[in-house]
Amino acid sequence: MFSCDYQPGLEGIPAAQSSISHVDGVEGVLEYRGVPIQDLAAQGSFLETAYLLIWGAFPTAEELAEFEHEITYHRRIKYRIRDMMKCFPDKGHPMDALQASAAALGLFYSKRALNDPDYIRAAVVRLLAKLPTMVAAFQNIRKGNDPVPPCDDLSYSANFLYMLSEREPDALSAHIFDTCLTLHAEHTMNASTFSARVTASTLTDPYAVIASAVGTLGGPLHGGANEEVIDMLDTIGSVDNVRTFVEHRLVNKQKIMGFGHRVYKVKDPRATILQKLAEQLFDKFGRDSRYEIALELEKVVAEKVGHKGVHPNVDFYSGLVYHRLGIPTDLFTPIFAIARVAGWLAHWKEQLEANRIFRPTQEYIGNHNQPYIPIHERG
Ligand code: ACO
Numbered sequence: 001m002f003s004c005d006y007q008p009g010l011e012g013i014p015a016a017q018s019s020i021s022h023v024d025g026v027e028g029v030l031e032y033r034g035v036p037i038q039d040l041a042a043q044g045s046f047l048e049t050a051y052l053l054i055w056g057a058f059p060t061a062e063e064l065a066e067f068e069h070e071i072t073y074h075r076r077i078k079y080r081i082r083d084m085m086k087c088f089p090d091k092g093h094p095m096d097a098l099q100a101s102a103a104a105l106g107l108f109y110s111k112r113a114l115n116d117p118d119y120i121r122a123a124v125v126r127l128l129a130k131l132p133t134m135v136a137a138f139q140n141i142r143k144g145n146d147p148v149p150p151c152d153d154l155s156y157s158a159n160f161l162y163m164l165s166e167r168e169p170d171a172l173s174a175h176i177f178d179t180c181l182t183l184h185a186e187h188t189m190n191a192s193t194f195s196a197r198v199t200a201s202t203l204t205d206p207y208a209v210i211a212s213a214v215g216t217l218g219g220p221l222h223g224g225a226n227e228e229v230i231d232m233l234d235t236i237g238s239v240d241n242v243r244t245f246v247e248h249r250l251v252n253k254q255k256i257m258g259f260g261h262r263v264y265k266v267k268d269p270r271a272t273i274l275q276k277l278a279e280q281l282f283d284k285f286g287r288d289s290r291y292e293i294a295l296e297l298e299k300v301v302a303e304k305v306g307h308k309g310v311h312p313n314v315d316f317y318s319g320l321v322y323h324r325l326g327i328p329t330d331l332f333t334p335i336f337a338i339a340r341v342a343g344w345l346a347h348w349k350e351q352l353e354a355n356r357i358f359r360p361t362q363e364y365i366g367n368h369n370q371p372y373i374p375i376h377e378r379g
Helices: 037-043 046-055 061-073 079-086 094-109 117-142 156-165 171-183 191-200 206-217 225-236 239-251 269-285 289-308 314-324 329-353
Strands: 021-024 029-032
Touching (some): 046 329, 061 156, 079 094, 117 206, 156 171, 171 269, 171 314, 191 329, 225 239, 225 289, 225 314, 225 329, 239 289, 269 314, 314 329
Antiparallel strands (some): 021 029
């Protein structure tokens, strides 16, 4: 039997063989199904990318139109799920609302017909279609409003922004948001993807798989860094404070949020793309002080710790973009989930194709043969 030394966090241990995505952190490469992320971001749409990730090949024009049509048709959520969301506490975190709602879909649609391609396709369509509606519904409900129903005339991304604000977004905002979803759609074997695959390996339903991944993404060490970028820029307050802020943090061995990456030792290719999108957005709608602070911060961090491979990561500019689009900060991680569901579903499908239930081992470091101490004798 294969054995290896214990590695905290399974660092460096392959947990699957996968053909979904590839990262080279030294060369700054990210590919989905072998296609460079730059090409998908420049020429593709999020739904086209989701199709590519999940089915392993680009859709034809006809297949894409049919997929988009199905997703548009399934955007609505059942009134019982809406009513359930109305019972959630307004102060609850939107990620918890999303996890509960995603799991609730299983109450309506779970059949576990995992060898039936039609069941798999229906689950993919429902999850891609309904997660954005659920995120927007909770946002409206917690403000005391009724959820805004999806608008069938709008594209996937334009419709999400519309459901949040009840205003049709301009074309540039919708395009940039769609590209953000593409950039966040997949990223190899991270914690939430691993969680999705472990859950999938038990042959449970896909709604449980996605609920489990959403719960994992919600932790501050995984999906939450772009929220913290905005808080950090607000704390810095002005361009003049940037240098002192960076020096103070480095002296105190504190991390600068939105910089550094476990895998990328050069600038995250997604950050490079997002930076250009952020520039377009700020040029059109006006620069604010946060953007100016961010530019100065990137300069000073490069000067101080660039030599250690610390560069902006995807969260640095995505926080700025979402903020400029008027999205509340605590929706940044649910939006990450809306995008990443494409990758999770691809991994769910791949896991089912060659499944073996996950059953790692452990190194027992406890005692043996301990006496049972009667309760009245315990101190
Ligand atoms: N600010 C300042 N210094 C940093 C930062 C940072 N953000 N990131 C790494 N460094 C320093 C480390 O302290 C280390 O210094 P040392 O060699 O003097 O001890 C050196 O750079 C090398 O760091 P690594 O070991 O390569 O980084 P590690 O893999 O431990 O951490 C991590 C990666 C956790 C992402 C870290 O960079 C970090 O906490 N960044 C801020 C939070 C953040 O933006 N997270 C989002 C990541 S992207 C994503 O999850 C989608």
